[in-house]
Amino acid sequence: MEKILLIDDDEGLIHFLRRFFERKGYDVSVSFSGKAAIEKIGVENFDLILLDYKMPDLNGIDILIKIKEFQVKTPVIMMTAYGTTELTIEAMKRGAYDYLLKPFERKELSRIVGEALVVNRQMKELVSFPGPTVSVESSPHKSSLQIIGNSKKMQAVYKFIGQIAEKDVAVLISGESGTGKELVARAIYHHSRRNQKPFITVNCAAIPESLFESEFFGYERGAFTGAQRNYIGKLERCDGGTCFLDEIGDMSLSSQAKLLRVLQEGEFERLGGTQTIHADIRVLAATNKDLKKEIEAGNFREDLYWRLKVISILLPPLRERSEDITALVNYFLTRFAEEYNKSPCLITENTLKKFVEYPWPGNVRELENCIRRATILSNGDFISDEKFGFLKSKDDHFLQNLNRNQVMDHLKIKLEDILTEILECSRQNIHANIIEMVEKILISRALDKSGNNQVKAAKMLGISRNTLRQRLKKFGQK
Ligand SMILES: Nc1ncnc2c1ncn2[C@@H]1O[C@H](COP(=O)(O)OP(=O)(O)OP(=O)(O)O)[C@@H](O)[C@H]1O
Ligand SMILES: [Mg+2]
Known part of the structure; x- marks a missing residue:
């Protein structure tokens, strides 16, 4: 059960939050003062901490600093009614995961908490490999993932991870879909000198370009319509840590130029900002595209390619x-x-x-x-x-020799087979939205198979691109 610590002196809010999280099945602890919270953090591990900025005894930033001393990987969400830019920026720079402005809505709370818990799991789940192992910190509370396989090709991969993990350089991990690129990225992180610092995953294909830039680099108030406050991007929040850029082949050219500068100079600007921000970040990038072809097609910068390619791992x-x-x-x-x-x-x-x-x-x-x-x-x-x-x-051959009606019949039989099983499972009173689940899986498979090409995926599913987009939006994927 995941453990959440609430730190706030407002009993009403604590009461609400406690009920909110307990109903969702979390184990909730509460501290009404900063000192009490610090004592608790010294002896107990948490998966997420919600911290009020304004406490009677200590201020939120001081408590945050203490938390980071004891539990550097636990995400901390600041709650504040004083939404001044300086405070939030300070908190984010000190390693807060995000912040909530009081009064907040349940939806916003659920979203931020959900994201933070995913990050927490990713950062704490150790990844080990049977190679020339560098010792990994051990945590009795968290499970560890293993990279399995002793073939010559995988042994070469382990050897390479062992050689480069501790070197503070960018790494490009390539290979077909499902070969374990993300797993390898996390193994590199866990065996690197930065393993006590944040690890942030950014999927370059999952969000539209405009959103990507603001999420990644952050923005300043007034940078675009709707930018009402300064926002610290993921890159800045990851200072000192490791950033995993998944599907880097889908990054826009303008983001690529900015990323190159981060790699070369360690600096960037927030959107709409003039102040140069310095960030010390190790970049691990993954792609299942052939970047050479992307360069030829004018979709990928050659200089960035060479920069990333210096250390590259190809997963078989x-x-x-x-x-x-x-x-x-x-x-x-x-x-x-x-x-x-x-x-x-x-x-x-x-x-x-x-x-x-x-x-x-x-x-x-x-x-x-x-x-x-x-x-x-x-x-x-x-x-x-x-x-x-x-x-x-x-048996592709078998399918190829059928006419359209026969293929449809075959498909129907297959579907009935699977659907009977699905309904069998769902009879167990699990109250899941089966139709939505089926839709989600179908869409994600089609996108996988079409290399994330929405036009092709929609065609594969026999729906229009618009319908596909609507579904993605509904499922929060785009
Ligand atoms: N060698 C391995 N040992 C154990 N599990 C593995 C191994 N390789 C991959 N996996 C598992 O397979 C799944 C897919 O791996 P991963 O997400 O790392 O692939 P990927 O290369 O990033 O794929 P994609 O390009 O589709 O994102 C994960 O659940 C991962 O834990
Ligand atoms: Mg992946």
Whole structure:
């Protein structure tokens, strides 16, 4: 259960927040004074701290500094009725995750808290690899993720991570979708000298360009319509830490120019700002695009490419290291059995053989999802091949020889199969919005398959691009 600490002397607000978080299933602790809070932080670990700026005994910034001394990775959200720019800027520079202006709405509270908890999990979840391991801080409270696979190709990757993690340089991680780029980025962070500083992930493809720049570089009041206050961007909040730029191939040219300057000079300006900001940031970037081709097409700056490319890791697709598949299967079987509180399901030698031979176009992510699904559906017994739909249906040849009506029939049968299973799960009173869930998965798969090309993805799903956009907006992805 995730633990939240509330620090505020306003009993009414504490009462509201306590109920709000307890209903969502969090473990809530409360301190009514700064001194009491500091005592608590010295002995207990938290996943998130909400801190009032104005306390009777100590001021919020002093408490924030203390928190950061004890629990540097725990996100702190400042709550303040005094929304003056200087205070919030000061707090953000001192490592606050974000701030809430009182009185705040539940929606805003949920959003910021949700994001902060994701960051907390990412920063605290250790990633280890079976290589020339540099010792990693150990935390009894947090699980650790392992990079699995002992093939020659992966061993070379581990060796490389070991060599470069501690060097304070930018790294470009490339490889097909689902090969473990983000996992490797996090392993580098955990083995780097900056592992006690923030790690921030920014997905360059997930948000539109204009929003990306303001989120990333921050902005000053009046920079654009609606910019009513100064805003500290992720880059500035990450000072001293590591920034993981996912899908860097989708970054706009203007952002690329600014990023290059951050890499070269360690400086940038907020949008609409004239003051130069200095930030000490290590950049890890990932892409599944061929950046050379992007350069030729005029979408990627060559100078940035060379700058990033100095240290680059190419992750091999799973089909080129099929000797790792058995270990991965066993790892996921054990992990998901624990996660879903079931005994691990079993796979016959014959199925395993098929797994090893299958080309896994979605790489480790596809394998992971496949075992997750099997675990959810199984009762701890052998899983038959039929449960692994792809082992039967991956017969492209078979599909190619069908006419449109036959393909539609085939599709209907497949859908009915899956949907029956889904409805079977949802009979357990889980109150989930199944239609929305199905839509979300379909859309994200289509986007994955089309390399995030919305036009192609919409076509694949037989809907208009507008409908796709509306859905993405609804799901908060764009
Ligand atoms: N070698 C590995 N051992 C264990 N788990 C792995 C390994 N490689 C990848 N995974 C898991 O597979 C999933 C996909 O990995 P990740 O998100 O790092 O891929 P990616 O290369 O960033 O993919 P994309 O380009 O689609 O973003 C994650 O859940 C990750 O934990
Ligand atoms: Mg990724």
